[in-house]
Amino acid sequence: MRKRVSLILLFIVSVFYGIGQTNMTLDRDFLLPYQSEFNDKSNIQFTSVMPYDKEKTKPVLWHDSASGVEPVMNTNWYTGYRDLLFRGRDKEPSSGKVNINITSLEGGSGGYDVYAKKAMYDYFGGAHLDLKWGKKLSFSANYIGGDIVAPSFMDSIIKRYKVVPGMGYAYGTAAKGYSYQYWDGYLSYNIDSHFNFQIGKGKQFWGDGYRSLFLSDVSNSYPYFKITATIWHIQYVSMFTVMQDAEAPSGLVRDFHTKYGSFHYLTWNASPRCNFSLFEAITYDGDSGQYRRGPDPGYLNPIIFYQPVNYNIGDPDKSHLGAAFKIKVAKKEQFYGQILIDEFKLQYVFQRHGVPDGWWGNKQGLQVGFKAFDLFGVKNLAFQTEINYVRPFTYTARDPLQNFSNFNQPLADPEGANFIESASFLTYYHKNFLLQGSIVAYKYGGDSGSSDWGQNIFIIYTQHQKEFYNHVGQGISIYLATIGLKADYIISPKMNLKAEFAAYECIDKVAGTTISEPYVTLGIKTSLGNLYNDFR
DSSP states (O other), rough: OOSOOOOOGGGGGOOOOOOSSSSSOOOHHHHHHHHHTTTTTOOOOOOOOEEBBHHHHHHEEEETTTTEEEEEEOOOHHHHHHHHHTTTGGOOOOTTTTEEEEEEOOOOOEEEEETTEEEEEEEEEEEEEEEETTTTEEEEEEEEEEEEOOOOOHHHHHHHSSSSSSTTEEEETTTTEEEEEEEEEEEEESSSSEEEEEEEEOOOOSSSSSSOOOBBBBBEEEEEEEEEEEEETTTEEEEEEEEEEETTTTOOOOOOOOEEEEHHHHHHHEESSSSEEEEEEEESSSBBSSOOOOOOOOOOOOHHHHHHHHHHTTTOSSSEEEEEEEOOOOEEEEEEEEEEEEEEHHHHOOOOTTTOOOOOOEEEEEEEEEEEEEEEEEEEEEEEEEEEEOOOTTTTTSSSSGSSSSEEEEEEETTTTTTEEEEEEEEEETTTEEEEEEEEEEEEEEEOOOOOOOOOTTSOOOSSSSOOOOOOOSEEEEEEEEEEEEEEEEEEETTTTEEEEEEEEEEETTEEEEEEEEEEEEEEEEESSOOOOSOO
């Protein structure tokens, strides 16, 4: 959509259409009413693998009564989207019948960057397609193209990584604005109630937190093939991906380098209150610029754990292991967490018998968080807070095409490594309104000149400054905080079309100098997922 297109045109978006997709949106605010029900102590629902499969949510969000199928909740926001997802449950297309639905995707916002004294905008337009054939096969796709003039701190991110965060390659300049193109889509097939196969291009989020140390939706979408098996109280996901390094100065896809990822996630609802999960990942280069390796057949096995394969081929590739938990301590309160292991040596972890502290290769991450729904008995008042701690050099590799990233952005926390972070949100929603206050604060160690202190995951780890006595925050001490307040009105739950006003203040403290960058935005948009503005 061109800059001159008026925001008034956004009000004529067509908002009534059917649905065929299996995946629910990743939009965190939109999922909040669902999360409230999913995390009730009486419900056994897998919450840490997103996007959710709408078919798997039916037993939680609906119950049968003498009068027929009824929703378990009754808020305008929720029921509008529920009607879209489950409308006419007895009217699902029968075998051989096809439903096709097409609608437009449009959005626009304008604002002002007080620090840089400049106007901002973000306009986009595109289309959404759904197709459902019978009860087992579905297809969904989105495409948008847009123009953006971003806040000054985001300009530096775009210039540094050559991408509009989460949306794709950035074409243009900060002075004249950037343009971008984004698309995602998938073909989904349900063999039965236990097995689902998907092939497509999209984003994933594995975890119960605001951030994920395993796999997040921070970067651009990527091609994937995913197998999901749900049996009894166990869910197992095996996924194979094709990702890209977009550093090529030409900006052409043909010049990007290819990398591959293979992921396993096993999650077990031990009881309605307790969930435990295991995670593993392998990332490896497919095109170093000198030779083409292609996907390794050893990593295409959906069942085995990858460590034996990795060791069998000489341990050339980057591996990560992890574990997670969620414990419901009351009706709608829970603690959750993740531990991520990149690399370690036991003798350097425990520092016994005079072994030095802080070996650079001890690379781990830790997350601990708390969620509460209907806080203090107030209906629809939600609170979430978490702390993330990632040691220096975590997610890095000896080959830049093996690090834990896609399209020049991390696959986990957007800040990379060598940081401690706190994120808190207080949210109230009622009918079609949402009001949210947030604060996300970091302390991390930045690099100086050519030095590598372990924050930038795109630098090969052989350039580390010292062998021992490494610690979180080493290097140039940098403190960041993003304080936000936003108000949303859902115009159309069926499209997740909303009007939004937001005000943010970004505070940076470096070497005793504090810079405050406040800005405000107002706009209307169809939200396809989460976009982050709280990192540098």
